[in-house]
Structure formats: structure tokens, C-alpha cells
Amino acid sequence: MRYMATYDLMESARNTNQWLGATARTIASYPGMAFVPNPAIQWMAAWGEVTERTFERMVVKPDWGIRxxxxxxxxxxxxxxxxxxxxxxxxxxxxxxxxxxxxxxxxxxxxxxxxxxxxxxxxxxxxxxxxxxxxxxxxxxxxxxxxxxxxxxxxxxxxxxxxxxxxxxxxxxxxxxxxxxxxxxxxxxxxxxxxxxxxxxxxxxxxxxxxxxxxxxxxxxxxxxxTMGQLEETMIQRVGFKYKGVGRMVYPGLLQLASFMSMNAERHSKAFTDQIMRVTRGEASDHDAHNRFYDEYLAVMDxxxxxxxxxxxxxxxxxxxxxxxxxxxxxxxxxxxxxxxxxxxxxxxxxxxxxxxxxxxxxxxxxxxxxxxxxxxxxxxxxxxxxxxxxxxxxxxxxxxxxxxxxxxxxxxxxxxxxxxxxxxx
CATH class of the missing domain: 3.40.50.1820 (Alpha/Beta hydrolase fold, catalytic domain)
Structure with a gap:
């Protein structure tokens, strides 16, 4: 059960970050906030938009988009x-x-x-x-x-x-x-x-x-x-109750993603910081270069x-x-x-x-x-x-x-x- 608890804890953390992003975006976008002439409000909305999209994409299988x-x-x-x-x-x-x-x-x-x-x-x-x-x-x-x-x-x-x-x-x-x-x-x-x-x-x-x-x-x-023992102990988890494969032993995609991101942490950090600033200035779009790349890169599977x-x-x-x-x-x-x-x-x-x-x-x-x-x-x-x-x-x-x-x-x-x-x- 400890492996299942770890899997559900990791999913809960992802879900919480998605919720925080959605909440920040919604609060900062409330019409009444326009009366507050503070650029931090626009930055908050941008941070929320990028954060919500980022954590949401981690559990969504991308569409082929070839119509x-x-x-x-x-x-x-x-x-x-x-x-x-x-x-x-x-x-x-x-x-x-x-x-x-x-x-x-x-x-x-x-x-x-x-x-x-x-x-x-x-x-x-x-x-x-x-x-x-x-x-x-x-x-x-x-x-x-x-x-x-x-x-x-x-x-x-x-x-x-x-x-x-x-x-x-x-x-x-x-x-x-x-x-x-x-x-x-x-x-x-x-x-x-x-x-x-x-x-x-x-x-x-x-x-x-x-x-x-x-x-x-x-x-x-x-x-x-x-060692193989270390891998099995630290990388393998049991799928939680949310999915059809409940109980299956897996190497979670979120762990793999963390490994991918750590290899070029500085580059990814800069990419997200720059994207937040582009959203703040109104220069970003739903299918811009950042979103096209990260919508695919962040979508991981177990x-x-x-x-x-x-x-x-x-x-x-x-x-x-x-x-x-x-x-x-x-x-x-x-x-x-x-x-x-x-x-x-x-x-x-x-x-x-x-x-x-x-x-x-x-x-x-x-x-x-x-x-x-x-x-x-x-x-x-x-x-x-x-x-x-x-x-x-x-x-x-x-x-x-x-x-x-x-x-x-x-x-x-x-x-x-x-x-x-x-x-x-x-």
C-alpha cells in the first residue's frame, strides 16, 4: 500500500498545482481586479494560466492533430x-x-x-x-x-x-x-x-x-x-485508485518527466519564466511555439x-x-x-x-x-x-x-x- 499511497500523493500534488494555477488565473481575471492598477495582478493571471496548463497536460494524451x-x-x-x-x-x-x-x-x-x-x-x-x-x-x-x-x-x-x-x-x-x-x-x-x-x-x-x-x-x-534493488525501491509505484490499472506496478510517467526536466533544469526554468512574461504582455497564444512543444513534452505515460x-x-x-x-x-x-x-x-x-x-x-x-x-x-x-x-x-x-x-x-x-x-x- 505504501507504493499506492506514494502514487496517489504524487497525483494529488499535481492536481493541487493545477488547481492553484486555475485559482490564481480566475481571481486575477475577475473584473473587479481591474480597479487595482498593479502589474502584479496581470503577472498573477499569467502565472496561473501557464501553471494550470502545465500541470493539466501531464495527464492528458495528446491528439494526433492530423486531420x-x-x-x-x-x-x-x-x-x-x-x-x-x-x-x-x-x-x-x-x-x-x-x-x-x-x-x-x-x-x-x-x-x-x-x-x-x-x-x-x-x-x-x-x-x-x-x-x-x-x-x-x-x-x-x-x-x-x-x-x-x-x-x-x-x-x-x-x-x-x-x-x-x-x-x-x-x-x-x-x-x-x-x-x-x-x-x-x-x-x-x-x-x-x-x-x-x-x-x-x-x-x-x-x-x-x-x-x-x-x-x-x-x-x-x-x-x-x-542497482536493480535501488531502482525497484525508489522508482516503482503501484497505480492508485483513480485509474483502471489500480494495483498495477509501474514506473510513473511523472517520475520520468522529473528526470527529463532535471537534465536541462535551467533551460526549462527560463522557458517557463519567459512564457509567463509573454502572457503578461499579451504576446502568447494557445498554439505558440512554447505551448506546441510543452503540450507534447509534458504529456507522459506510465x-x-x-x-x-x-x-x-x-x-x-x-x-x-x-x-x-x-x-x-x-x-x-x-x-x-x-x-x-x-x-x-x-x-x-x-x-x-x-x-x-x-x-x-x-x-x-x-x-x-x-x-x-x-x-x-x-x-x-x-x-x-x-x-x-x-x-x-x-x-x-x-x-x-x-x-x-x-x-x-x-x-x-x-x-x-x-x-x-x-x-x-x-
Missing amino acids: TFTCEDGKDHLVNVETVVEKPFGNLIHFNVTGREEQARKILLVAPMSGHYATLLRSTVKSLLVNCEVYITDWHNARDIPVSCGKFDIEDYTLYLVDFMRHMGPDTNVVAVCQPAPLTLAATAYLAEIDPEAQPRTLTLIGGPIDPDAAATDVTDFGARV MTAEFYLSTVERIFKNCEIAKNEFVVAGHKVDIGKITNVAVKTVEGDKDDITAPGQCIAALNLCTGLPDSKKASHVEPGAGHYGIFAGKSWRNNIRPLVLDFIDQNARPARPKVVNTANSNSAA
């Missing part, structure tokens, strides 16, 4: 977000552009399960939607999943990816972003042995910790320094305890993927069995979460793959976010990824000509 898309015919076509595979811990969804011919490139975006929702890749989806059929893994918030649905660790995650790839078929091009890169590599190798016909056409790994020991970061240092702990222990501490010793459902996965799936790695030169060297290690593990089917790219000056959603992605990385996909496209089957009918016709 229409302008195609080559010059018309706006509706975009329907359709669930094609539904599972307890995550769905496979498709962005279906109505009235548009099916695109030749079929891409499966594997979104990270690292504290944020899949909507973190919204801009990535929009950039690929131009000339691709885009599918994405939409992971669920663990706090909303009843205990009766069972466990979900990295092996279950890998098997989910296997099922999604099987559903989409062999013409799929998989793009894994950050955390899922090692597990996506393992899922591909698993298919190479168990169901070769279901393997994807290409696999692009973007900023993923394939070999965390290849280059140290604050993330890898933390993983090496802390991870199951077993997923978080197995990730730290097996991916970061034991380096099972890097050592090619990963086991899924009792089957030892051999990454060397990947022989005909083209693999590309993408890293950011300034990535402080997954430093250059960690992701490219995947190519050395693919011992059964010819060099002609391997590629790598290090983007100069790019940080972690930029390699999949920023200017570097839009201007440089996205074209390289699509070129890589096109270069490794399997040739279409030749048309079978009925020679008998053609001869008789002649």
Missing part, C-alpha cells in the same frame, strides 16, 4: 487514424489518407515506450505521410490497463513487434526511433529464423541504444551506477514495472542485444540470421541520450548481412530530438532514409505472359 492532407491533385483529403491491430498494451494504427491511391512505400514507425506517447512522433508522421503509407505503434498508458491483462516486459514488447510486422507483410519498411531500436532489431532477427517470409524489406534504426557501452552518456552512467526494470537490466546492464544473447519466449535470438533485410543506422553528432557509436553497433551484429545491405549516417550538429523530428530530420535524414528504402526495394514480380494466347492472336 487533412493536401495531395498532388491540389485537394485536401481527410486523414483517418484507423486501428488495424488492437492489443491490451498497444495498437497498430494506420494514417489512411482518404481518396488517395495507396503509396508504394509502406512504413512502420516503431514509437518509443520511454515515458511519452507515440504522438511525440507527430511531425515525423506528417513528413512521411507526403508519399508513404504510414503505420505506427501506439503504446497504451500502463495506468489505464487492468491488472487482469497480465505482465508486459521487453520480451512481450518484442513479440508485439513480431505480430505487427507479420500483419503488415514483407513489403514493410520499419523505422525504429530511439528506445525500441534494439528490440526491433531482435524482432527482425526472430522473424528471420521463425518466419522468414514475414521479414520487413528494410530496417532503419534511429538513435537507439544497441550497445550502450559503446559511448557513455548520463543515461548509461545512471544505468551502470544504480510504463509497466517489468518493462522498465527489464530494459535497464537486460539492455543497459547486461547488454544482451550488444552481446547477441537476447532470449525471447525461450528462443535465443541470433541477429546474425538477418541475411536479406537492408539495415541502416542514423545517429546525431550531438546526441546526449544515445551517443554516436551506440546505434551503429547494430551493423557489426548483422554478420550474415552483406555490406551492400548496410548503411549508416551521422548527422552533424544534431541532438537526439533533431534526428527524428527536427530540422535535421526534415532537410537531411528523411531524404536519406527514403532513398535507402527505394534502393533496397524488391523488384516487382515479372508479369506472366500467356504465350499460347498471344501466338494464337498473332
